[in-house]
Amino acid sequence: MQNKHPEKLLDEKGLRVDGRRLDQLRPVRLEVGILDKANGSAYIEQGKNKILAAVYGPREAHPKHIALPDRAVIRCRYHMAPFSVDERKSPAPSRRELELSKVIRESLEPTVLTDLYPRTTIDLFVEILQSDGGSRCAGITAASLALADAGIPMRELVAACAVGKVQGQLALDLSDIEDKQGEADLPVAYMPNSNLVTLLQMDGILTLPEFEKGLNMAIEACKTLHTMQREALKNKYSQIREVAEEKEEPEVIA
Amino acid sequence: MSATPQLPPVAKLEQKTVVDLIAKGNRIDERGHDSYRPITIQTGVIEKANGSAQIFLGKTRVLVGIKVETGEPFADTPEEGVLTVNAELVPLAHPSFEPGPPDENAIELARVIDRGIRESKAIDLKALCLQKGKKVQVVYVDVYVLDHDGNLIDAGSMAALAALANAKIGKYEIKGDEVIVKPDRRPLPINNYPVSVTFGKVDRNIIVDPSLEEEQVMNARLTVTIEKSGSICAMQKGGLSGFTTEELRKIVHIAVERAAENRAKILAAAKI
Numbered sequence: 001m002q003n004k005h006p007e008k009l010l011d012e013k014g015l016r017v018d019g020r021r022l023d024q025l026r027p028v029r030l031e032v033g034i035l036d037k038a039n040g041s042a043y044i045e046q047g048k049n050k051i052l053a054a055v056y057g058p059r060e061a062h063p064k065h066i067a068l069p070d071r072a073v074i075r076c077r078y079h080m081a082p083f084s085v086d087e088r089k090s091p092a093p094s095r096r097e098l099e100l101s102k103v104i105r106e107s108l109e110p111t112v113l114t115d116l117y118p119r120t121t122i123d124l125f126v127e128i129l130q131s132d133g134g135s136r137c138a139g140i141t142a143a144s145l146a147l148a149d150a151g152i153p154m155r156e157l158v159a160a161c162a163v164g165k166v167q168g169q170l171a172l173d174l175s176d177i178e179d180k181q182g183e184a185d186l187p188v189a190y191m192p193n194s195n196l197v198t199l200l201q202m203d204g205i206l207t208l209p210e211f212e213k214g215l216n217m218a219i220e221a222c223k224t225l226h227t228m229q230r231e232a233l234k235n236k237y238s239q240i241r242e243v244a245e246e247k248e249e250p251e252v253i254a
Numbered sequence: 255m256s257a258t259p260q261l262p263p264v265a266k267l268e269q270k271t272v273v274d275l276i277a278k279g280n281r282i283d284e285r286g287h288d289s290y291r292p293i294t295i296q297t298g299v300i301e302k303a304n305g306s307a308q309i310f311l312g313k314t315r316v317l318v319g320i321k322v323e324t325g326e327p328f329a330d331t332p333e334e335g336v337l338t339v340n341a342e343l344v345p346l347a348h349p350s351f352e353p354g355p356p357d358e359n360a361i362e363l364a365r366v367i368d369r370g371i372r373e374s375k376a377i378d379l380k381a382l383c384l385q386k387g388k389k390v391q392v393v394y395v396d397v398y399v400l401d402h403d404g405n406l407i408d409a410g411s412m413a414a415l416a417a418l419a420n421a422k423i424g425k426y427e428i429k430g431d432e433v434i435v436k437p438d439r440r441p442l443p444i445n446n447y448p449v450s451v452t453f454g455k456v457d458r459n460i461i462v463d464p465s466l467e468e469e470q471v472m473n474a475r476l477t478v479t480i481e482k483s484g485s486i487c488a489m490q491k492g493g494l495s496g497f498t499t500e501e502l503r504k505i506v507h508i509a510v511e512r513a514a515e516n517r518a519k520i521l522a523a524a525k526i
Contacts, residue, residue, distance in 0.1 A: 066257055066260070068258065068260060071258075072258075073257050073258040074257070074258050075255040075256065075257040075258075076255060076256045076257075077255045077256070095361050095364075095365065096365075098256070098358050098361050099358070099361055099362050099365050101255065101256035101358070102256040102358045102362060102492075103490075103491070103492070104256075105256045105257075105258070106491070106492060106493060106494060107496075109258065109494040109495075110494060110495045110496050114258070121257075123255070186489075191496070194496075195498050195499060196495070196496035196497070196498060197491070197496050197497050197498070197499065197502060198491070198495070198496035199491060199496075200476065200489055200490075200491040200497070200502070201489055201490050201491065202486060202487075202488055202489035202490075203369050203372075203373045203487070203488055204373055204487070205373065205374070205481065205485050205486070205487055206485060206486045207484075207485045207486075208484075208485075208486070208506055208507065208510065210485075211486055211506055212503060212506075215499065215502060216499075219499065
């Protein structure tokens with residue numbers, strides 16, 4: 001629980017409340033393939049964010065009438081657990097969650113080769129277990145890993161990160177306090193190889209030069225996160241190989 | 255859950271015509287890539303509302319009504335009035351609109367309009383406090399889509415701004431626990447004039463103010479809301495693809511120009 005609101009978001013040295021520089025990401029931990037039943041899954045911790053993402057599909061569309069004849073339908077639900085924020089959040093979907101489900105889906109649609117699976121659905125669940133600012137972005141980073149883990153053909157991984165403004169200065173990856181007291185928030189999702197911004201929202205006030213600088217900062221962070229995503233995927237498969245090698249010890253024949 | 259939308263069946267030939275025209279620097283309604291359809295705004299069309307405005311953006315028609323009532327403030331802003339924006343995709347406006355609670359498109363429309371008004375601090379919410387922590391004025395902005403021919407976000411946000419500028423509120427007096435409304439009508443305190451500019455991406459071309467025919471072939475959408483001093487106060491990307499960084503740099507500059515022109519039209523209609 002975080003009830004204390006510091007008066008200043010930046011100290012004399014230009015460091016932030018958690019000691020970060022303005023262009024520094026929070027510590028990120030990524031894990032792939034952590035749920036048993038889902039076709040693909042991933043877990044992300046970014047600051048105090050704790051988020052699970054799972055993919056089911058491609059599978060038969062239910063109800064059938066939502067199916068599309070030439071491509072897979074992607075369905076997405078962004079949902080916050082009641083205990084994920086300071087004051088209990090009702091588990092019923094809020095207008096914010098409905099909007100975020102839509103923008104998260106739209107941030108991932110460009111990367112999935114949906115025309116390979118006509119008449120099916122690919123269902124994507126993003127569950128916020130603890131929220132600490134920037135949860136839609138962390139959710140996208142995890143969801144795109146879950147899609148890859150499900151073996152769904154994709155153009156590339158999508159990474160996302162927000163840039164905000166605190167005390168007149170652009171700052172990367174806002175934490176909860178900075179987001180609430182900050183002057184602007186610019187969440188961005190990016191596909192580095194295609195140079196495509198697939199999520200872009202903004203609230204607060206930014207001048208055009210600030211927007212351009214902020215967008216560049218966010219894109220650089222997305223590239224860093226993209227590398228981390230690839231490492232996380234490789235990690236899962238290197239672990240599988242180790243297990244497999246252990247099992248391959250020759251049986252002793254008497 | 256949010257699902258990939260089912261697009262209405264549009265003949266391939268018709269789609270191709272729209273796309274090809276844009277590729278040649280033209281458009282189906284003979285506009286330039288960077289220009290809006292004709293805009294007509296009427297204000298004060300609903301007498302029973304505190305404020306109202308109707309916009310015709312080409313064939314798109316949106317009516318916005320403002321109602322101001324007394325209510326309780328949010329716990330974290332005890333000295334500020336409350337702003338609530340809601341959008342209704344009325345079934346008479348398009349065959350795909352169905353009765354029922356707002357779907358994700360209606361919610362997104364309302365939230366993008368809300369973001370522009372809220373983040374630019376267009377309404378002086380502090381001036382709407384009647385009794386700190388207890389009673390404040392609540393401004394309801396209801397966006398009513400009557401005819402859908404594309405670009406509901408810009409039509410809705412321009413009509414909302416015109417309606418807010420047109421709104422009159424009563425004088426309030428507090429006696430004990432009672433709030434007495436006096437008929438003396440003063441204008442709603444407005445500090446800023448946010449104007450949204452929406453872009454569509456068709457293949458690799460960027461167009462302003464997409465009509466419905468163009469929305470049905472576009473890959474992605476981006477709304478940029480500009481406040482009166484020329485800064486960005488809200489953005490929202492939609493659609494199944496994305497934008498390159500070069501496209502985004504170009505878009506924000508066009509947005510500033512178009513917003514200034516449209517703002518002048520809105521203020522003229524609201525007689526400010």
